[in-house]
Amino acid sequence: MTIDMKDIVALCKRRGFIFPASDIYGGLNGFWDYGPLGVELKNNLRDLWWKAMVVTPPIGPDGTPVQIVGLDSAIIQNPKAWVASGHVGGFSDPMVDCKETKKRYRADHIYVYILKRPDDKRDVLENIEEFFSEMPVYLGFVEGTEPEVIAKKYDKIYQKTFENFEKIDKPRQEKEYHPVELSKISSKFLSQIVGPDTKSPGTLTEPKEFNLMFDTYVGATQSEDSKAYLRPETAQGIFLNYKNVLDSSRVKMPFGIAQIGKAFRNEVNPRNFIFRSREFEQMEMEWFCHPEEVEKWRDFWFDERVKFWRAVGLASDNLQMRKHGDDELSHYAKEGLGTSDIEYKFPFTDPDFGELEGIAHRCDFDLTAHQEHSGQKLEYLDPARDNERYMPHVIEPAAGLTRGTLALICEAYTVDEARPSGVYLNFHPALAPKKAAILPLTAKEEHAAPATKLYLELREEFAVDLDIKQNIGKRYARQDEIGTPYCFTIDNDTLEDGTVTVRDRNTMAQERISMDKVAEYLREKMKANAGGLKAAA
RNA sequence: GCGGGUGUAGUUCAAUGGUAGAACGUCAGCCUUCCAAGCUGAAUAUGCCGGUUCGAUCCCGGUCACCCGCUCCA
Numbered sequence: 001m002t003i004d005m006k007d008i009v010a011l012c013k014r015r016g017f018i019f020p021a022s023d024i025y026g027g028l029n030g031f032w033d034y035g036p037l038g039v040e041l042k043n044n045l046r047d048l049w050w051k052a053m054v055v056t057p058p059i060g061p062d063g064t065p066v067q068i069v070g071l072d073s074a075i076i077q078n079p080k081a082w083v084a085s086g087h088v089g090g091f092s093d094p095m096v097d098c099k100e101t102k103k104r105y106r107a108d109h110i111y112v113y114i115l116k117r118p119d120d121k122r123d124v125l126e127n128i129e130e131f132f133s134e135m136p137v138y139l140g141f142v143e144g145t146e147p148e149v150i151a152k153k154y155d156k157i158y159q160k161t162f163e164n165f166e167k168i169d170k171p172r173q174e175k176e177y178h179p180v181e182l183s184k185i186s187s188k189f190l191s192q193i194v195g196p197d198t199k200s201p202g203t204l205t206e207p208k209e210f211n212l213m214f215d216t217y218v219g220a221t222q223s224e225d226s227k228a229y230l231r232p233e234t235a236q237g238i239f240l241n242y243k244n245v246l247d248s249s250r251v252k253m254p255f256g257i258a259q260i261g262k263a264f265r266n267e268v269n270p271r272n273f274i275f276r277s278r279e280f281e282q283m284e285m286e287w288f289c290h291p292e293e294v295e296k297w298r299d300f301w302f303d304e305r306v307k308f309w310r311a312v313g314l315a316s317d318n319l320q321m322r323k324h325g326d327d328e329l330s331h332y333a334k335e336g337l338g339t340s341d342i343e344y345k346f347p348f349t350d351p352d353f354g355e356l357e358g359i360a361h362r363c364d365f366d367l368t369a370h371q372e373h374s375g376q377k378l379e380y381l382d383p384a385r386d387n388e389r390y391m392p393h394v395i396e397p398a399a400g401l402t403r404g405t406l407a408l409i410c411e412a413y414t415v416d417e418a419r420p421s422g423v424y425l426n427f428h429p430a431l432a433p434k435k436a437a438i439l440p441l442t443a444k445e446e447h448a449a450p451a452t453k454l455y456l457e458l459r460e461e462f463a464v465d466l467d468i469k470q471n472i473g474k475r476y477a478r479q480d481e482i483g484t485p486y487c488f489t490i491d492n493d494t495l496e497d498g499t500v501t502v503r504d505r506n507t508m509a510q511e512r513i514s515m516d517k518v519a520e521y522l523r524e525k526m527k528a529n530a531g532g533l534k535a536a537a
Numbered sequence: 538g539c540g541g542g543u544g545u546a547g548u549u550c551a552a553u554g555g556u557a558g559a560a561c562g563u564c565a566g567c568c569u570u571c572c573a574a575g576c577u578g579a580a581u582a583u584g585c586c587g588g589u590u591c592g593a594u595c596c597c598g599g600u601c602a603c604c605c606g607c608u609c610c611a
Binding site: 268443478 | 538568569571573575600603604609
């Protein structure tokens with residue numbers, strides 16, 4: 001049975017998991033808001049990650065717990081940080097697309113060759129308008145194209161374009177080609193320009209800025225000097241604080257710094273609900289180690305991270321591991337061990353998979369770059385290795401918190417025609433936004449009063465709901481739809497013998513337990529069902 | 538960014554160039570001893586802007602958003 005994403009999106013809105021951002025204004029492409037239940041779910045996943053990384057980090061290969069400390073760095077950093085990281089330089093150039101070949105060029109790499117006779121003394125750039133009115137078509141070439149190739153293509157295109165080519169070309173028998181950068185030519189002439197890899201004019205789009213970082217300005221005045229960026233990844237904040245952490249927290253190589261937070265990318269094309277959005281949340285850990293140990297730690301962290309995703313409920317075949325091909329490696333991972341992804345089969349990627357987490361070997365790219373740009377020494381003096389001085393290498397497990405939340409919802413979404421709601425969310429109890437609902441069988445005081453008492457007791461320890469109104473079936477159904485694993489129902493027997501009914505979300509089975517054992521019951525169920533997770537709380 | 542599609546209540550759907558309906562959900566009340574029961578009542582919608590028209594939710598244009606396929610994803 002294939003699950004329709006539309007149904008999931010509808011449920012998310014209907015029950016308060018995820019809303020379109022600025023909904024009442026018609027939304028905003030690439031932005032989503034997390035509703036009352038969505039934020040609980042997301043926080044639960046976030047807290048479990050933090051616990052697995054920072055509070056109780058795993059036991060390392062040598063049998064002792066590894067060292068990881070936390071961090072929460074600013075979203076806006078000195079813009080030089082993004083120059084050093086490579087985010088500013090390589091990706092801020094205006095790009096031109098060819099509609100026909102779908103190729104993409106840097107606008108300053110394409111030259112349009114204007115034809116003129118040697119005796120024509122006009123300056124090409126200053127009289128560009130005249131030149132374009134004299135000849136209907138000029139040709140663009142990528143920087144460095146051989147003159148012979150240019151001449152040949154001109155002959156070919158002109159012969160094809162004009163039946164009376166000879167007549168037109170006659171006065172230009174002696175001609176010169178004058179290259180002009182495409183970015184210097186008004187876009188109104190694009191319809192007269194033939195792209196480098198095509199034969200007909202007008203296929204090139206207007207040059208577009210292609211920097212995926214959001215700009216902002218620090219301070220009251222807006223100028224180039226005050227320009228800054230919203231971070232496109234949380235990782236750099238970790239590298240920027242690497243030295244501070246080392247100097248203040250007594251960690252030794254190898255160790256990790258973990259951070260959870262928002263990141264922003266001005267995606268060309270946000271898609272697929274919250275999967276690719278412009279504002280999203282990352283859970284990243286940078287693991288610093290000696291260059292010789294990267295392989296060991298890469299394998300270690302990959303296993304740990306797979307365990308984590310399985311433990312939070314992605315235990316099915318929908319989870320897959322995949323190594324990046326050389327052609328898709330990031331600038332920082334071109335050397336070294338590359339990147340391996342943990343991927344999830346979302347309904348919208350099915351039968352393919354979408355990235356949930358990447359475990360990358362970032363080499364010493366970032367620290368070296370920041371050392372160069374900042375002038376600060378970032379090498380590590382390792383007393384455990386005879387005071388060897390080296391630049392640590394980094395293994396980075398970088399997970400998407402918002403993507404993970406979406407995967408949890410997709411995985412939990414279970415169609416069941418047999419039950420009144422027709423669907424339920426099969427969340428792991430540790431992840432469920434509500435752990436239990438307290439339901440008096442009727443709204444009468446004799447049921448409502450003990451239910452309220454139980455609710456007040458349980459809410460000290462668990463996220464629980466008290467729901468008194470409407471008939472019991474409706475209330476069960478509502479809890480099914482939001483994925484509450486347990487419902488405790490107070491009825492007449494409760495008054496007699498102090499027991500309540502426990503109703504299990506997945507099986508709909510019921511059993512009676514003593515009311516004063518409910519907290520303990522819940523505690524044990526959470527633990528028993530927690531799989532590889534440590535208790536959630 | 539390109540091509541295609543879709544926008545009506547919270548959700549899923551009707552209908553119409555002339556007063557926009559339903560189901561479910563929500564809320565209020567009654568009822569109710571375990572799975573959206575029953576009764577009564579209530580609130581809530583034509584994405585936005587413009588054009589054509591006596592009159593537009595419907596026709597046209599633009600825009601925004603969502604979906605599908607490509608592209609992109611440092």
